[in-house]
Amino acid sequence: MVDATHRDADPAREHEHGGASNEDWNDADFVARWLERQAERAPERRRQFALVRAVIPRLPAEEFRYLNLGSGPGNLDELLLDQFAAATATLVDFSLPMLMAARARLARFGDRVEYVHANLASADWAGGVGGSFDVVVSTLAVHHVEDPRRIRALYGEVHRLLGHGGMFLNLDRVRPARPAFGPLAAWAAQDPEAGLSARGHGDDLPGTLAEHLGWLGEAGFGAVDVLWKDPGMALLCGLRDHLHVPEEAHAHDGGEHAHPHTH
Numbered sequence: 078m079v080d081a082t083h084r085d086a087d088p089a090r091e092h093e094h095g096g097a098s099n100e101d102w103n104d105a106d107f108v109a110r111w112l113e114r115q116a117e118r119a120p121e122r123r124r125q126f127a128l129v130r131a132v133i134p135r136l137p138a139e140e141f142r143y144l145n146l147g148s149g150p151g152n153l154d155e156l157l158l159d160q161f162a163a164a165t166a167t168l169v170d171f172s173l174p175m176l177m178a179a180r181a182r183l184a185r186f187g188d189r190v191e192y193v194h195a196n197l198a199s200a201d202w203a204g205g206v207g208g209s210f211d212v213v214v215s216t217l218a219v220h221h222v223e224d225p226r227r228i229r230a231l232y233g234e235v236h237r238l239l240g241h242g243g244m245f246l247n248l249d250r251v252r253p254a255r256p257a258f259g260p261l262a263a264w265a266a267q268d269p270e271a272g273l274s275a276r277g278h279g280d281d282l283p284g285t286l287a288e289h290l291g292w293l294g295e296a297g298f299g300a301v302d303v304l305w306k307d308p309g310m311a312l313l314c315g316l317r318d319h320l321h322v323p324e325e326a327h328a329h330d331g332g333e334h335a336h337p338h339t340h
């Protein structure tokens with residue numbers, strides 16, 4: 078279940094490179110340093126989590142069930158569970174230190190959260206989560222599975238866990254379509270107004286954007302799209318069948334002109 082890898086990895090470098098081969102997510106010191114590094118990146122991470130939250134087409138009081146693959150310390154879940162007060166979450170991660178951090182962060186949500194210790198590198202993980210889900214999310218985790226064949230299979234497992242109208246949202250690093258694009262992220266990050274973060278070339282990442290879209294289609298998703306993209310990262314969306322977006326008028330509280338996400 079637990080993958081032991083090198084113990085001398087530097088979490089600060091995880092974000093700069095593809096980040097898939099030198100981490101030990103089961104090493105408490107590595108995870109502690111990764112969490113410190115996240116604090117430094119808080120504004121950027123918050124934007125990423127808000128992006129995922131923004132595209133979940135659910136009303137704040139609607140009941141639904143979601144699954145987070147490679148949840149890490151539960152930062153995205155904190156945003157989602159606050160926003161969607163009747164949602165319940167299942168977090169999957171193969172790192173016990175990460176699951177402990179998530180438990181601490183999400184303690185106030187009580188039994189709305191279930192924690193599953195499982196390795197996405199094997200199809201067995203799907204048996205541990207039980208039932209079907211309305212939404213499956215994942216942020217910066219799937220590329221850590223590394224093996225493109227395994228990611229293709231994982232997309233199929235996700236598809237089978239989604240119920241009617243289900244949606245898969247995967248925000249992750251993608252390999253540049255051509256190596257020539259590799260240096261562009263670091264270059265673009267030099268313009269602070271654009272708000273882009275510096276990243277490594279990403280040429281060791283398991284799939285290009287086009288490949289991921291193809292794998293999602295092969296997995297059975299009826300419609301796939303890219304909801305957001307910057308140099309090196311993309312928010313992929315796969316719909317199991319149809320997409321229902323609440324009418325904005327219904328999302329307003331008593332007819333007030335407030336965005337549902339501000340409640």
Ligand SMILES: C[S@@+](CC[C@H](N)C(=O)[O-])C[C@H]1O[C@@H](n2cnc3c(N)ncnc32)[C@H](O)[C@@H]1O
Pocket residue numbers: 102146147148149150151152153169170171172175195196197198215216217218221222
């Ligand atoms: C870069 S962190 C991202 C954490 C969180 N999703 C976020 O965006 O902050 C990658 C996470 O994926 C988990 N992970 C990596 N490989 C995994 C695998 N094979 N099975 C389950 N979890 C895995 C790690 O333990 C870690 O929590």
